[in-house]
Amino acid sequence: MPSKNMLPKGQRRRTVRPEYVATRGAEEAAAPLPVPVLDLEDDTEAEAGIRTFTADPAATNLRLDQYLAQAIPDISRARVQLLIENAQVRVDGHTAKPKQRLHGGESIEIEGSPQPAPLHAIPEDIPLDIIHEDQHLAVINKPAGMMVHAGSGATEDARNRGTLVNALLFHLNKLSDVGGDLRPGIVHRLDKLTSGLILVAKDDVTHRKLGDMFSQRQVAKTYLALVHGHLAKDDTTVNLPIARDLIRRTRMTTRRADGRTAVSHVHVLERISARLTTPFIPFTLVEVRIETGRTHQIRVHMQSLGHPVVGDTLYGAPHIIPGLAPELQLERNFLHAAHLSFTHPQTHKPMDLAAPLPVELESFLQAIRANSRGVE
Known part of the structure; x- marks a missing residue:
């Protein structure tokens, strides 16, 4: 079968040396830079109703509405265009147009909420x-x-x-x-x-x-989670920053250096092993105490350890557990905010509150224990 790199039939005696010499040392066009997500929630100017930021170099050659829709993933491009048409967006101090091309480095102002x-x-x-x-x-x-x-x-x-x-x-x-x-x-x-x-x-x-x-960090929040696999250590602290995934915008990631600080303390409560004769995979029941409250914090931190939360298909967990009865399959994440403690801000009395596992999680846990070859 002819190689896809061969010249067309009838031209195979023609030399390609001139083309090779002309392009030797030339670099292929670089792929477009991913557009970093703007964290407008923490903008100190937000209370004044004006948010000011500098267009990232990745905005080069992008339309203004296209850049803002990628940089602010919580709003739609249609909403961005409406803000621009209402003269709520300025570039370098001038009223902007949706089709305006950016060069990167411009000062952009958004007046009013971007939502x-x-x-x-x-x-x-x-x-x-x-x-x-x-x-x-x-x-x-x-x-x-x-x-x-x-x-x-x-x-x-x-x-x-x-x-x-x-x-x-x-x-x-x-x-x-x-x-x-x-x-x-x-x-x-x-x-x-x-x-x-x-x-x-x-x-x-x-x-x-x-x-x-x-x-x-004066409110103690503790969660119960069932994760896939066996955690090697009984106690693990995950201290990885969290930011929005630039490729899959519905997800968060720990792989961006510009993420926000996030700390989770994971303690193993129970390791549930699989029977040798069933397709069950091992699980670990953990208690997670979080110091920070970032979006999807526990879910993305557990994924970073290679142990996604059971039922959390967004972060790599399987949709079904093989061998488990259909009525026991989870349609939710096995993640439960079980304990909350704080000092009452008005009465100054200590508050210590707990919520047991919901019925569907308790039933799921009992089912996989019944199909295990023991716990550790």
Whole structure:
């Protein structure tokens, strides 16, 4: 079979030396640089309503709307274009146009939130497992599958319903306004497919005090997780920065040097080994105490160790566990916020709260124990 590098038939006596000499030493065109994600949440100018940053060299030859949509993955390109058309974006001090080409290094200003105006969340009669409630705050045991609040692009439809905030507004009535109309009372968050304890504030003063406590790492958060494989050490501390994955924007990664500090302390509770006669793979039940609260922190840290959380297909876990009955397969992550301890910001009393594993996780754990050849 002729080589794909051979000249066409009839031209094989022709020499390619002139082309070779002309291109010798020339480098192939470099691949476009990935566009770094902007971390606008921590921008100190955000409160003033103007965010200023410098266009990255990776923006060279990109349209302004294209660059901003990649650099701010939480909003759509259509929303970026709307901001530009409303004269809310300036480049080097001048009103910008969506098709404007960048060279890298320009000063870009965004006036106002880069997200659609928040909606008023709607109270809904959704059952809540309230672990603690007083006049200042409440602690809720959130089920897996429930979002904490609607996304910033939600409208008055199903996407703005069924969230924890909707339920809170119905049961608690008054919540703090610090988080805005779409996130009243929300001091911290849990992923949709993660269950467990979440702390909410009823008034603005309590909200700000709790926010300071989280920032100063004065709230102890402990999770239970089942991961794939056996961890070699009983105790491991993962101290790897976390940033958004530039290739798969729904994921976070520990492989970027410009990530935000993240610390997780992992303690082995139980190692569950596979039977030799079944396709089960080994598991490890761990307790994870986090010092920081980055997006997907435990999930991405466990993946970095080569031990993804069971059920977490986004970070490499299998969709099903071979040999396990269909009704016992998980449709969520085996990750549960089991323990929360802090000093009450108003009464100054110690708070120590716990939530047991949900039924579906306990059933799954018992099933794999029953199919194991013992635990360690």
